[in-house]
Amino acid sequence: MADPQQLQSTTDAGNNLPFAIIHRLPNFKFSLSWAEDIVNLIEPSDPLYPIHGPSARVAIDIGPSPIKSEHLDQYPSVECIIGTSAGVDHIDLAECRRRNIRVTSAGGAFSEDGADYAIGLLIDVLRRISASDRYVRAGLWPDKGDYPLGNKLGGKRVGIVGLGNIGSLVAKRLEPFRCTIGYTSRTKKPQVPYQFYSTTLDLANNSDALIVCCALTEKTRHVINHDVMKALGKRGIIVNIGRGALVDEKELVKCLVGNELGGAGLDVFENEPQVPKELMTMDNVVLSPHKAILTPESFEALRELIRENLKAFFSNKPLLCELNLSG
Amino acid sequence: MELKAIGVLMTYPMSSYLEQELDKRFNLFRLWNLPQKNDFFKENSGSIRAVVGNTKVGADRELIDSLPALEIVSSFSVGLDKVDLGHCKEKGIRVTNTPDVLTEDVADLAIGLMLATLRGICECDRYVRGGLWKKGDFKLTTKFSGKKVGIIGLGRIGTAIAKRAEAFNCPISYYSRSQKPESKYKYFPSVVELASDCDILVVACALTEETRHIINRQVIDALGPKGFLINIGRGPHIDEPELVSALIERRIAAAGLDVFENEPHVPEELFGLDNVVLVPHIGSDTVETVKAMADLVVGNLEAHFSKKPLLTPVFID
Structure with a gap:
């Protein structure tokens, strides 16, 4: 978290560094002290904000803190928003386009961690790692005997929903596990050795497990709906490391409760x-608090990316991981 | 030859599918179910020609010595640390395991x-x-x-x-x-x-x-x-x-x-x-693999008793 004391002293130091606004929800704490050799950091709550804030040309958006039109009204000179998360569904991109504001994302900084976590969740669900860890810790092994059998990963058909940065790394990691890999995405990727399906339903019909790792947009909201779950079937597994709203959660709970999905x-x-309470007692479900990407290694990569982008912006060089807002 | 007459001793409840497949073919005895082990061995040890063990209960020297007709130990595992391999070799008892599938x-x-x-x-x-x-x-x-x-x-x-x-x-x-x-x-x-x-x-x-x-x-x-x-x-x-x-x-x-x-x-x-x-020793505990392992155990026994080459024999140094 940026320490206000520190902000003030930098500001009072009278350096010639440009200002950058920190935009964050109050509970999102993330220290940016490592950027203070490039910019002076300022928050809207800062007493000096009325002096320096209105002329700041850059805003750094911490995590998934929403940026809407009313926020942009408070940042009249901002030309560039530096995002710090892989997804950017929390930023009003249409409004940014209208105001000619450029937007960058964290791009690939988190991709490896996201892909690793997806594989971790998939193996955990199939092999019941978290559930059997609970069984051992509860002292049940000596009394109740061997834990029920899990399922094999080898030979499974794994469908990847969204073959972007993370999806491609998921596919690469799955190869030595002898899985058959399929995918769906807006367009078929040339030079990709995996089977392409033009719809998620089609992919689900040909998969034992789906890994959801596409961006959340109006078109992908509830991309995993009742029909997709039905197509995946009784033994099918859904892994979601994208965004919650990619899956119709009510339907998911219903299918899991009714044994229409495997896990x-x-x-x-x-x-x-909030996590649906029905899921809390299920042994074929692994629950994780939106942590797929939270490692020190990822943050180091993110810090580098933000520093590079701040330097690039103020020296009129091309930005890294800039979103194409023209579409 | 009539396989049904051959006594097979299973040491531990390792897989219900395996029990069912062995029951179909052989005269299966379940060691963990025996109330009077001594009486059982007195009565049946002469007819038991195979032991099916695993990593929990295998075939130690004592078990091997109490089964004079024993010809083969078919282990439902890849590891054989619960089988007295030296003693098996000495007595000419063949040993198989379930490599690769797990x-x-x-x-x-x-x-x-x-x-x-x-x-x-x-x-x-x-x-x-x-x-x-x-x-x-x-x-x-x-x-x-x-x-x-x-x-x-x-x-x-x-x-x-x-x-x-x-x-x-x-x-x-x-x-x-x-x-x-x-x-x-x-x-x-x-x-x-x-x-x-x-x-x-x-x-x-x-x-x-x-x-x-x-x-x-x-x-x-x-x-x-x-x-x-x-x-x-x-x-x-x-x-x-x-x-x-x-x-x-x-x-x-x-x-x-x-x-x-x-x-x-x-x-x-x-x-x-x-x-x-x-996790509770679940290394190979999947529905798919347990079936493949059980099929290998049965396949090795069938091969042995019909004098065909074993599928996955263990060579003891």
Whole structure:
């Protein structure tokens, strides 16, 4: 978290560094002290904000803190928003386009961690790692005997919903596990050795497990709906490391309660931090508090990216991981 | 020949599918169900020509000696540390195991344990189920991709683990009795050297006199407070009290354990720790693999009694 004391002293130091606005929800704490050799950091709550804030040309958006039109009204000179998360569904991109504001994302900084976590959740659900860890810790092994059998990963058909940065790394990691890999995305990717399906339903019909790792947009909201779950079937597994709203959560709960789905590994939920209570007691479900990407290694990569983008912006060089807002 | 007349002794309830398949073909006796073992052996030992054992109850010298008609031990496992191989050889008893079919499962679990341990997946699940998320905590875990993986024992399972870890960009090194000239991975001639050079140490060797407690205090210290230990081998590979105190004192970062010295008993000091993942010896416990293993056990027995070549014989040195 940026320490206000420190902000003030930098500001009072009278350096010639440009200002950058920190935009964050009050509970999102993230220290940016490592950027203070490039910019002076300022928050809207800062007493000096009325002096320096209105002329700041850059805003750094911490995590998934929403940026809407009314926020942008408070940042009249901002030309560039530096995002710090992989997804950007919390930023009003249409409004940014209208105001000619450029937007960057965290791009690939978190991709490896996201992909690793997806595989971790998939193996956990299939092999019942978290559930059997609970069994051992509860002291049940000596009394109740061997834990019920899990399922094999080898030979499974795994469908990847969204073959972007993270999806491609998921596919690469799955290869030596002898899985058959399919995917769906807006367009078929040339030079990709995996089977392409033009719809998620089609992919689900040909998969034993789905890994959801696409961006959340108006078109992908509830991309995993009742029909997709039905197509995946009784033994099918859903892993979601994208965004909660990619999955119709009510339907998911219904299918799991009714044994119409085999299991799920969920890092994200529709209404975080609320998790449907029906899931809390299921042994075929692994629940995780939106942590797929939270490692020090990822943050180091993110810090580098933000520093590079701040330097690039103020020296009129091309930005890294800039979103194409023209579409 | 009439297989139904052949007595087969199963030592432990390892798979209901296997019991059913053996029942169909042979005269099956269940050792764990016998009320009067002495009477049973007096009456039936002459007709029992095969033992089906596993990693919990195999065929020790005493069992072998009490079955004078024994011809074959068909083990429902890859590891044979519960079978007295020397004694079998001496008495001309053939031994089979179930290699290969469980390699993938054990390697998958090893990677699953690495991910669960480094990324704190089980801890995350406990945290959500415990209703703690609403209180909002912010704890980082350790990245897996790119970590240096050191493998003890580069046999079938060790090689399968290496292949999987490579897809996560992990540099691989290994220790084994002798260097494998065909391997592209970095070789260390001692476990201590391997442990000091890697981030994640995986035990994937067979349990023998030499490998008992191959993970001792010295190795744990070499692995150090940022090191992770994964055991999908056998419990006695690790000096368990040493590991327990290292985990409590955070002298190693964390451990993922599928096997324990005194199964099904797990040291209770571990139950409250968040830097350990504990699973109940489920290395090859999948519906698909258990079926494949059972089919091999039955197939070996059928081959033996119809005088055909064994499917997966064990050659005893």
